[in-house]
Amino acid sequence: MSEILVENKTVVIPGEILAKGMDYLPGENTYREGEQIFSKSVGLTSISGRVIKVTSLSGPYKPKDGDKIICKVFDITLSGWRLKTNTAYNAMLNVKDATRRFVRKDEDLTKIIDVNDYIVAKVIRVTSQKLIDLSMNDPDLFKINGGRIIKINSQKVPRVIGKQGSMVSMIKKFTNCDITVGQNGLIFVRKRDNGNECLAEKAIKLVEKEAHIGGLTERVETFLKSETNQ
């Protein structure tokens, strides 16, 4: 007889048995061996219908198509730029994907994007060997000027963004900053007039630290209100 051995939203560790029997299906971060389903990482269980998955609480970023990420240029080639993506793999940004204007063959690419510049780009292709192609052909993708880059665990990114962007818009409102969240765990923060980048960074770090505890939005709101005396 099949049965689930863990409750929904409990912390499990690798190798922990989640369910017995063939009526349940292993989802993300789980695996089946014999008639049992085991966890593959430290995370929160999530049971939806017959599928049991584990939402990882930490871990490396896995690049996938369509993700908006923040990367740093470390090399320039004949046809584009090579970038660090905060993963084990480097990405490639082709000239034709970087700008819509015509670029002459002998043009100095450092005039467009220089080494050590940060950019916000979109992943357009990932191969099985994790060769990543990027594009900047979208209005919300840009080269970063000023501000600061904050690094967090990439698994906490959804909590920083919140449901329909609720968390990030709240931080933006209280700190008067522009915030761009990269799926790879890098966050770009730049203040507007009378903005407070330090407070935005503190709030983001608070979200990262307490991401697994419920009622996060209220706690961050209280924190931001107390810091801004509102």
Add this chain to the structure above:
Amino acid sequence: MAYEKRLDGRKINETRPMEAKAGVIPNADGSAFFKIGATAAYAAVYGPKEMVPRFLQDPKEGQIRCHYNMLPFSGSGERIRPGNKRRSQEISMVLKAALKPVVDLTDFPNSVVDIHVEFPQTDAGSRCAAVCAASIALADAGIPMKDMISSIAVGQVDGTVVADLNYNEEAYDAIVSDIPVAMTNNSKQITLLQMDGEISKEDLMTSLEMAKEVCEEIYIVQKNALKDKYKLPEGFVAKKPKTNVEKSNDKVTEEKSKPETESSNEKSKEDKEKQ
């Protein structure tokens, strides 16, 4: 004279007091502290990152690389000379072999995960402590793992099979054997088995059975260390999450309540007021 009472008064299958904590090094991707008696290990995991030198890259899966190191002041005798030695090289190698069977890095080809284990203090059983600490640190770093690995040294001292030998027992003036064992928690598959000294076949089998029991205890310490990291702060009451069955029931009740008459709506209003 046979070894009837242990030098520190423990039972034959009793370990030294254990202590573990996950996430002790903020800069690392995952980290852990594991202490058993006077042997203390800090493990830090970095990665997956690009494997250099590149000729060591494996295009099929990621690899793990272990570094075992005893700090100069960690011994009880003379200063330990820093740097790579034959012993630390060997232990790094067995550490890698002990952890590799459970680590699944197929999603990270050409990459490497570095595991550094440092000892501020040692009193025998350091490679076992290294395995335990590294296992917690890997899980803390979110590296996909099929199981946890627990490790303990068993052996015999003058004819008595004991678990978790300390330095005085290893140096006991009689026939002694020291057998570090590491095993997975669920399937109890052995991933590390070494031996120093002499032991009879029967005693070896007894000591391996004892290792199985003790590894269960170590697993509980490891499990608690990982779960404590995500424990709710004191005095914090979490909202009870709804299971999907409850959610779907809610939907059903909502749907049912829609076509109901006004009187039933009034009833529900009253109920709400009461609540």
